[in-house]
Amino acid sequence: MTSSPSPALTARLAALTAQQRALLRAKVLRARPQERLTPGQRRLWETHYAIGGQPADVVCQAVHLTGATADLDLLAERVEGFVRDHEALRTTFQETDGEVRPVVHETLPPWLTRAHCATAQEAQALARELAHEPFDLASGPLLRVVLATGPVVQEAWLLVVVHNLVFDAWSFDMLLDALARDARAPAPATTPFSRWARDQAAWVADDDGRAAAEYWTAEVDAPPPPLPTDRPRSGTTARNGNRVEFSLPPGVNVGIAALAKREAASVYAGWLAVAWAALEGFGGRADTLLGTFTAGRDRPGAETVVGYLLNVLPVRLRDPADGSWTARVRAAGTISRAGLRHAAYPGELIDVPRRVPGTHPLFDAVFVFDNLGETTRTIQGAAVSTADVDKGTARYDLTLAVYPRADGVTGWLEYDTELYEETTARRLAELFTTAAEEASREGCR
Template identity: 70%
Template structure:
């Protein structure tokens, strides 16, 4: 073979590739040129430690059931889209290796997801299958860390997509990106895929900068001299198994609109309104107006981060301690002020906050977390089928208490997740009822 014949042969081989094969080759070339993540992010480090502390139980595992109804869905096409999504996003091809120098991420050129095909006659069976997959321990060193079930439903116009994936490589925003990909119209261009390694490097550089140090100092001041942890039914000891239960609740659209209206009257967001409701409920539950909660931020402030799959979620403290006269307006104004001040430092990894251990377990500072999830408010379709998602109860508790609020067109649904080693169901139910009552009260008073 002469030197001049090599380019011609290569050109012929390239010309013979199918469009899909060319796309794979382009992805492979881009991947080889990308920087590789060298160390865990602070958030990943916490998740790694929690995974081993809890014996690999699915405390930090995404478990979503997606029901597709109203049109026949091509499951083979869905499988192709999922596999292509994994090829484009390096986080989903990442495993984690223990070395003498610590844990390091390993990005593989190829690491297909675990794809299963089956049928599910009803939601009960679909949910049970998703939970079973979530409780099957992940091998973080071997992977893959994404498991997907594509299931036919009881009729031709119903199907199920079950997504089980470790938080080390995925978060709620990543799930929305996956749904975007599955709903992308045929023939349209694939969206940009920004590698997680870029986010990890930029986060590390920022954290070491003057701005990063100033943000960490802000958060340290916010949590100085924290209030006592919330009361429990049983004493806190060391790390728990994190067995959990959930108490679900709902509120009608009129109450949700009342909370939003009350917030708007104080130039605040709906988040601040619901945070004020949570504050009132936890104050009554704990007996102190000084309430320290955790809250989630998307961590998508940097350019390109909105197109990145991985664990970018950030858990930060929110300190609520001056309710004024205790009325809705005063609470909302205080929640608005705290939230706005915190947003200026929201890119600071919560794990880097210098604070004394407040509670035992996987997070030394926070015993209760407030989640306001409005990512899925819009209507979605996949291949013409309507999308309905369910975040499944896996029987575990990430924190001692987690209060989640999900606004929708018909009102608000939510749940209170609790550690069953610390709380009885009756206690958790009582706290959920306090939250519902506080929301109804705030909505009524705002309408006056």
């Protein structure tokens, strides 16, 4: 039962100006706990149960510390402090009468254990094993950390496994920053995930959100058919996967960057044009629809949020004009810039009929591009290197990842083994590397 506000309070509220009422409303919204899942979390929740809890949407990282003796007790304290600072890592998910709600706990210690790893292979195998252990989303914790000694005292491992419902790649970098921070330095500001979630919902409902919805609906209207597979799609795949790795010399990225610059496009657009050409050769159609990741951190304060903010949006590449690399890069640059203006819109809300059976209505292929390089960090004087551990799963039917670095280009093609044979995946990877070399030669002319 609720009571009516007192006459005095009613009078005070009525006396507020429009600006004062808006400020009061914003304060009330910020104080209210997150009531439901974000669209991205909803998709992850549904996928988790659709594939029987397989680790498809799980961050699995092996952090190697070398050159100094790490104090593992202190690292454990830092990890526990990071959890206390960020409500997402103290969150579980409760389903009642078909409605799923996040539950933020005042305390929810991470799962921490110790081990010994003599080699990188042992460390990654242990991380993979930990990722395959089912997550209890209702009880938690959803963060698992192994602190492992290495073969010598100046070598150690930090294995991080966490469900994407509460964590993304940006969050992982924030964790490493927290572990590397000087104890004398002030702790950075943090923003609760629940506040970001409310801000996202408010943005979706306002004029900018409605304009973004119209843009994305038009972009995916009358989509092309999915890419061909070796076996029929049924919609019940367990998302078991494998990866085909590839590499290219440094000059390839230099040439593609030069080509993109000539067309006033980003390096991302140059590599996107390469992916477009490869998928066109693979699927036989110029009209290509694939997904791409955005950080979801364009609003003020979002850079200090731990949680799942990652957004997956469509890229529709349709007209390669004369098919030249110049035309492809120009088209990729134009569509990338247009989409960037609406990148805050949750991809899960794009209003289209289901195109692909399975766990995502739009995408059978996703393009991942990361040219930032590995940040130089030290933790307790030890050099830090990280490895994204292959969990043996496939988040999508096909995922093409490219990492241009100063010493060369590396990448991998992840594929669903229930849909594709390894020979097919290798053929697509070869189409991509061949296209990259051709585009680079064009850029170097």
